[in-house]
Amino acid sequence: MEIEEVFKRYFDRIYHLAIQTCKSPEVAEDLTQEIFIKYWECSLNSPIMFTENFLYTLAKRTTIDHLRRSISHDLVLSFTEEELNQEYCMQLDDSEEERERKISMEKKLAFITEVARQMPEKRLQIFKLRWEEGLSIKEIAENLNISLSTVNIQLKKAMDFLKSNAQLTTAELLLVCVLWSFW
Secondary structure (H helix, E strand, O other), X not given: OOHHHHHHHXXXXXXXXXXXXXXXXXXXXXXHHHHHHHHHHHHHHOOOOOHHHHHHHHHHHHHHHHHHHHHHHHHHHHHHHHHHHHOOOOOXXXXXXXXXXXXXXXXXXXXXXHHHOOOOHHXXXXXXXXXXOOOOHHHHHHHHOOOHHHHHHHHHHHHHHHHHHOOOOHHHHHHHHHHHHHO
């Protein structure tokens, strides 16, 4: 099936999926175009047997990636705004309890950083590209000349390593990933 035919046949369905996820017509249109570009790029390398399934998988992954980036971005912005408003740096008039909380947080972040440095070098590099640079899995794979599955596996191993060795809950781990670039 030619790309034009696939586009005409599935555009409305893919757009509908995107708008359900992001609730913005402009963003949904951008995501839909991105999905079809990814489809086209993949079809250049090998024939796609199940077009509809493949497109839905691409749509799901692309919209989830978009939401994750959006949520991460919003969290980082709100965190930095809050920190700026509260003047995170310790001040003389901070209560003893507040100073202890800040010191405890700094120690925990330093500990997590040290735990992360114990990961194999390539895994840490992939983790940093994902969470410091904000690169997509595809971009990481292209930059490092490795497969998408290798990137996914290494990111999963990095998350598992941090979760178990730093004794983090899933929520703490997600927050660590979002705030990674601030360390």
